[in-house]
Amino acid sequence: MEPPHDHIEEILDKLAASTRSPRGRYSASESWKLLERRISSPRKKRLLSFRLVGAVAASIVLCLASWLVYDYYRPVKMLTVSAGAAISVITLPDRTEVTLNRYSSLTYPDHFKGERREVQLIGEAYFEVAKDARHPFIVKADPIGVEVLGTHFNVEAYPGDAEIKTTLLEGSVAVSTPAMNSRIVLSPGESAVYDRAGKTLQEEKTEENDTAADWRDGHFHFDYLPLREIARELSNAFHVKIRITDEDIRNFRIRAHFTEGESLDEILGLLQSAGNFSYVKANDTILIRSKLN
Numbered sequence: 001m002e003p004p005h006d007h008i009e010e011i012l013d014k015l016a017a018s019t020r021s022p023r024g025r026y027s028a029s030e031s032w033k034l035l036e037r038r039i040s041s042p043r044k045k046r047l048l049s050f051r052l053v054g055a056v057a058a059s060i061v062l063c064l065a066s067w068l069v070y071d072y073y074r075p076v077k078m079l080t081v082s083a084g085a086a087i088s089v090i091t092l093p094d095r096t097e098v099t100l101n102r103y104s105s106l107t108y109p110d111h112f113k114g115e116r117r118e119v120q121l122i123g124e125a126y127f128e129v130a131k132d133a134r135h136p137f138i139v140k141a142d143p144i145g146v147e148v149l150g151t152h153f154n155v156e157a158y159p160g161d162a163e164i165k166t167t168l169l170e171g172s173v174a175v176s177t178p179a180m181n182s183r184i185v186l187s188p189g190e191s192a193v194y195d196r197a198g199k200t201l202q203e204e205k206t207e208e209n210d211t212a213a214d215w216r217d218g219h220f221h222f223d224y225l226p227l228r229e230i231a232r233e234l235s236n237a238f239h240v241k242i243r244i245t246d247e248d249i250r251n252f253r254i255r256a257h258f259t260e261g262e263s264l265d266e267i268l269g270l271l272q273s274a275g276n277f278s279y280v281k282a283n284d285t286i287l288i289r290s291k292l293n
Contacts, residue, residue, distance in 0.1 A: 076109040083123070085239070087216060092119070092130075096137065099126040099216045103239045104158075124156040124236070126213045129171075144194050144201070148173040153186075154213045158236045164194040167212040177201050220258040220267065226251045227275055231288060238264045241285040249277050249290050 081090050083100040090098045093111045100106055104123025118138040129137045131150030139146040141157035144164055151171020157164040166175050168186040175192035176183040182201045184192045191204045191212075211221040215237070222230050228250040235242040244250050254275050258267055268279050268286070279288045 076111065076113065078107055079110055080105055080107045087218065092117075094132065094135075094137075095130040097128040099213075101125065101215055102237050121155055121157055123158050124154070124215070126152070126154045126216055128152050143177055143179055144192075145176050145178065146173050147176070161232060161236070162196055164196070165191055166193075167191045169213065175201065217259075218261045220256075222254055222256045224253040224255045226253055227277070227288070230254060230271070234264060234267065240264065242288065243285055244288045246277075246288075246290040249275070249288070252276070 081088065081100065082105040083102055085102055087102060088100045090100065090106060092098060092108055094117055096117075098106055098119075101124035104121070104125055106122075106125060107120040109118075112135065115135060116138050117132070117135050118140060121139055121141045125139075127137075127139065127148075129148050129150050129152075133149050137148050137150075139148075139155055141155055141164055144157075144166070146153070146155060146166050148171065151173055152169045153171070153173050154167045154169065155164070156167075166173065166186070168188050168190055170188055172185065172187065174183055174185045175194075177194065177199075180199060180201070184201060184203050186192055186203070189205065192201060193204055194201045211219075211223070214221050220233065220237070222233075225233075228244060231242040231244055234240075252275055254271060256271060256274060258270075262270075264286075272278055272291075276291055277288050278291050279286055281287075
C-alpha cells in the first residue's frame with residue numbers, strides 16, 4: 001500500500017530540521033522528487049504499455065488496409081492451360097473442375113476477385129462449376145458468353161467450326177450474344193447453337209445430349225450423325241484437317257460408337273465400310289471421297 005503524501009512530507013520536514021540532514025542530491029527536496037518518481041512509476045509504465053500496444057495495433061491495421069487496397073487495384077495474373085494431344089483436367093481457384101478436350105485451351109485468373117468469375121475458352125470443355133450465388137461463373141467463347149451459378153455443362157467452340165454449341169447436363173445456364181442482344185436460358189437436355197455465318201443463336205433439343213460429354217473418357221458416340229459432323233469431330237479431336245470432296249456423301253448418316261481409344265486410322269477404317277466412302281492422306285489433310293470415284 002502506497003504511503004500517503006502527508007506522512008512523507010512530515011518525515012522529510014524532520015530530516016530537514018535535524019543537524020544530520022543530508023545535503024545535495026540527498027537533500028529533502030531531492031529525496032521528495034525521487035520518492036515521487038518511484039510512487040508514480042507503475043502507473044506511468046502501464047500508460048506507456050497501453051500506448052505501445054495501441055501503436056502496434058494501429059500499425060497492423062494500417063498494413064492490412066494498405067495490402068487490401070493494393071490487392072484490389074493490382075492486375076490479376078492470367079494463366080493459360082492447353083490440353084495438347086491429351087485430355088486435361090484443371091481445378092480452378094474457386095474449386096470449379098474443368099475437363100479440357102484435346103487441343104483446347106482455357107485462360108483464367110490465378111485468383112477470382114470482383115463480382116464475376118470469368119474464364120476464356122478456345123476449343124471444347126466440360127465444366128463442373130462450384131456453387132457461389134453471389135459470384136456468377138462466366139465462360140467467354142467469343143462471340144458468346146455462358147453464365148451460370150452452379151451446374152454441369154459442355155461448351156464446344158473450336159475456332160474453325162461453323163457453330164458454337166453449349167449443352168446443359170445439370171442445373172441452368174444462360175447463353176448470350178452481347179453484340180446482338182440475344183439470350184437463351186437452357187434447362188437440362190437442351191443446347192444453344194450459335195451459327196457464326198448467320199450470327200444467330202437457337203435452342204435445340206437433341207437425343208445426343210446424353211453423350212455430349214463422353215469425350216472426357218476418350219469415347220466417340222456417333223448416333224446417326226451426318227458424315228460432315230463426324231469429320232468435324234474427328235478433325236478437332238486429332239488436330240488434323242479432314243475434307244469431304246464429294247457433296248453427295250456429306251449428309252450420309254452413320255451410327256457408330258468407339259470406346260477403346262482407337263486411333264484415327266482405325267476409326268476411319270471402320271467407318272468407311274458403313275459410310276460407303278474411302279479416304280486418302282494428302283500432305284497434312286485427309287480427303288474423304290465416295291467409293292464410286
